[in-house]
Amino acid sequence: MATEATKAAGEAAAPGMPQLDFSNWGHQIFWLMVALVVIYFVLSRVALPRIGAVLAERQGTITNDIAKAEELKKKAADAEVAYNKALADARSEANDIIAETKAEIQKDLDAALAKADAEIAAKTSEGEKAIAEIRENALESVKVVAKDTTKEIVAAMGGKADAKTITSAVNARMKG
Amino acid sequence: MATEANGAEEGGLVFHPMDQFIVKPLFGGGEVGIFTISNVTLWMALAVLAVIALMVLGTSRRATIPGRTQSVAELAYGFVYKMVEDVAGKDAVGFFPYIMTLFMFIVFANFLGLLPMAFTPTSHFAVTVMLAMLVFLTVTIVGFVKNGAAFLGLFWVSSAPLALRPVLAIIEIISYFVRPVSHSIRLAGNVMAGHAVIKVFAGFAAIAVVSPLSVVAITAMYGLEVLVSFIQAYVFTILTCVYLKDALHPSH
Amino acid sequence: MEGELAHIGAGLAAIGSGAAAIGVGNVAGNFLAGALRNPSAAASQTATLFIGIAFAEALGIFSFLVALLLMFAV
Numbered sequence: 001m002a003t004e005a006t007k008a009a010g011e012a013a014a015p016g017m018p019q020l021d022f023s024n025w026g027h028q029i030f031w032l033m034v035a036l037v038v039i040y041f042v043l044s045r046v047a048l049p050r051i052g053a054v055l056a057e058r059q060g061t062i063t064n065d066i067a068k069a070e071e072l073k074k075k076a077a078d079a080e081v082a083y084n085k086a087l088a089d090a091r092s093e094a095n096d097i098i099a100e101t102k103a104e105i106q107k108d109l110d111a112a113l114a115k116a117d118a119e120i121a122a123k124t125s126e127g128e129k130a131i132a133e134i135r136e137n138a139l140e141s142v143k144v145v146a147k148d149t150t151k152e153i154v155a156a157m158g159g160k161a162d163a164k165t166i167t168s169a170v171n172a173r174m175k176g
Numbered sequence: 177m178a179t180e181a182n183g184a185e186e187g188g189l190v191f192h193p194m195d196q197f198i199v200k201p202l203f204g205g206g207e208v209g210i211f212t213i214s215n216v217t218l219w220m221a222l223a224v225l226a227v228i229a230l231m232v233l234g235t236s237r238r239a240t241i242p243g244r245t246q247s248v249a250e251l252a253y254g255f256v257y258k259m260v261e262d263v264a265g266k267d268a269v270g271f272f273p274y275i276m277t278l279f280m281f282i283v284f285a286n287f288l289g290l291l292p293m294a295f296t297p298t299s300h301f302a303v304t305v306m307l308a309m310l311v312f313l314t315v316t317i318v319g320f321v322k323n324g325a326a327f328l329g330l331f332w333v334s335s336a337p338l339a340l341r342p343v344l345a346i347i348e349i350i351s352y353f354v355r356p357v358s359h360s361i362r363l364a365g366n367v368m369a370g371h372a373v374i375k376v377f378a379g380f381a382a383i384a385v386v387s388p389l390s391v392v393a394i395t396a397m398y399g400l401e402v403l404v405s406f407i408q409a410y411v412f413t414i415l416t417c418v419y420l421k422d423a424l425h426p427s428h
Numbered sequence: 429m430e431g432e433l434a435h436i437g438a439g440l441a442a443i444g445s446g447a448a449a450i451g452v453g454n455v456a457g458n459f460l461a462g463a464l465r466n467p468s469a470a471a472s473q474t475a476t477l478f479i480g481i482a483f484a485e486a487l488g489i490f491s492f493l494v495a496l497l498l499m500f501a502v
Contacts, residue, residue, distance in 0.1 A: 016500045018197040019301045019368065024208040028199065028216050028302035035220040036310075039227050039281055044273035047231035051253045054238050054246075061240055194500055263475070358486060365489035372496065411482035414475060 139174070146170045193375035197299055197368065215295040223284040223297070231280070252280065256413065263417035268424055274314070275420075278307060279413040286367060286405035290398070299368040301360065308360035311416045319423035330426040359415060366408045370401040438498040441491050448488020455480040 150166050201212045208214055230252070234245030242250055256276045260268055282298055289296025297303045319327040331348040333341055374397050381390040459477045463470035 017194055017496060018199060019299070019364070020497075020501055021199070024199045024214075024216075025302040026210045027208050027212060027214065028297070028300055029306045030210050031214075031217045031220050032297070032303050032306050035224050036277055036281060038224050040273060040277045042228055042232060043276055043280065047228075047235065047249070048253065048273055048276065050235050050238060051231070051250055054235065054240070054242075055250060055253070058240050194496075259475075361493065362482065362486035362489060365493050366485065368496075369489055369492050407478060407482065411478060414479060415482075418479075 143170055143174060146174070191376055191379040193372040193379070196295070196371060196375060199300075216297055216300075219285065219288060219295045220297050222288055223281060226284045226288065227280045252276075259414055260417055263414060264420040265424055268417070268420050271314075271420060275413055275416055278311070278416060279409055282307070282363065282409040282412055283406065286409055287402075289367065289371070290401055290405060296367055296371060299364055299371060301364050304360035304364040305356070307363070307412070308356040311359065311419060312356040315416075315419045315423045318420070319426060322424060323426055327423070327426050330422055355419065359412065363408050363412050366404050370397065370404055373397055374401065434498045438495040441495040441498060444491020444494070445488045448484055448491065451484035451487065452481050455484055 147163075147166055147170050150170060151163075154160070154166070199208055199214050199216055201208055201214050202218060203213060230245060231249050234243075234249045237243065237246065239246060253276070256279050257269075257272060260272050260275055264271070285296065285298045285303075288294055289298065319330070323329075331345045331352065333344045333348065336344050374394055377390050377393045377397060381387040381394075383390075455477065459470075459473070459480075463473075
């Protein structure tokens with residue numbers, strides 16, 4: 001602009017307002033109309049439909065994406081429900097197994113206890129039998145001793161006792 | 177912006193704030209005829225190319241996830257589209273390419289004019305008056321075509337008392353015909369004023385003492401001008417929408 | 429002599445720019461006051477704000493234009 005300014009300064013004292021120089025209005029208006037027509041056709045034929053299409057497409061994509069996200073969310077919720085269900089199932093199964101095992105163990109325990117009881121009972125009765133035998137033997141021994149003693153005593157007293165009488169007497173005494 | 181004060185030896189500052197608006201042929205001298213290639217042609221062509229670069233080349237990839245240029249193009253599209261829809265109404269969407277053309281041309285002419293050494297087509301009344309007349313004629317024709325004689329109801333304020341209506345009608349008619357004047361002078365005036373003020377400040381830069389202040393002032397004015405460039409394009413467009421709404425729904 | 433008078437007139441017309449500044453300040457200030465009272469409605473009214481500022485600004489520009497005309501065209 002410097003050259004222009006110096007030129008203008010040299011040429012004319014005051015050019016006034018170039019805007020009010022009506023001689024070039026036709027020129028400006030002509031080129032303005034050319035520019036506007038070009039822009040109008042470029043915009044209305046190419047640019048605006050394209051941008052509108054892109055925006056619409058994006059809107060569609062966004063809507064689709066939102067729908068997809070919604071679907072995925074639902075899927076996730078379903079999965080969570082399934083997971084919870086599986087968890088509950090597993091838990092109840094585990095409880096079942098525990099109960100079963102417990103029952104089995106109880107059964108085994110009971111059987112073992114019963115067996116042990118039976119064994120103990122058998123042992124006890126055996127012991128009792130042995131004790132009874134021992135007692136019996138002892139009783140026999142006592143009888144023998146008592147008979148011998150009685151015979152001796154009777155003999156010492158000068159009597160002659162026959163075996164049969166002594167035996168019956170001792171037996172009668174032992175019973176009483 | 178070059179320093180315009182070349183008259184320091186003459187004992188004073190010489191300002192030529194209006195020289196930047198001179199229309200001159202690019203090739204050779206002589207008169208500016210209708211078809212001459214001048215600086216007007218050049219900067220309008222640059223504005224057209226910029227619009228094409230942004231709106232056509234920028235969107236050529238048609239990406240669903242837009243890049244930078246495409247984002248700007250979509251932003252401009254959405255901005256003007258929403259303005260037309262909100263201000264002028266849904267049935268004005270058919271005028272959207274027309275309004276978009278006006279907006280894009282003014283915005284790019286304004287912004288390109290802010291480049292140093294640039295010429296600003298929108299600072300010329302020839303250009304803005306033509307733009308405003310286009311809007312005015314469009315609005316008037318559309319109003320009469322769509323509404324017939326009912327369009328004249330725009331000037332007959334039925335909500336006012338009967339005695340006042342003729343007076344109001346005269347005022348309304350005057351204001352209707354002043355519309356293109358204010359519409360065009362607002363745009364050209366704002367752009368021209370900003371550029372001229374920057375030039376005046378640049379003239380002061382010839383004085384060594386004042387020059388730092390002058391540079392600061394130019395910077396501040398430049399920032400304001402960037403804002404004004406956009407706002408004036410916006411205002412021109414939105415007023416077009418308002419006028420269009422009057423034409424489509426003249427229920428006053 | 430006529431040129432000097434035109435320059436004085438231009439200076440007087442430039443007062444209009446200051447008046448426009450007052451007008452723009454009024455518009456913006458009132459908008460801000462309203463926006464602080466009802467912030468939710470502020471966003472929808474920015475278009476109106478800009479239109480109001482543009483109208484006020486335009487009148488200042490007219491006076492500036494008169495000044496320019498007096499400076500350069502008379």
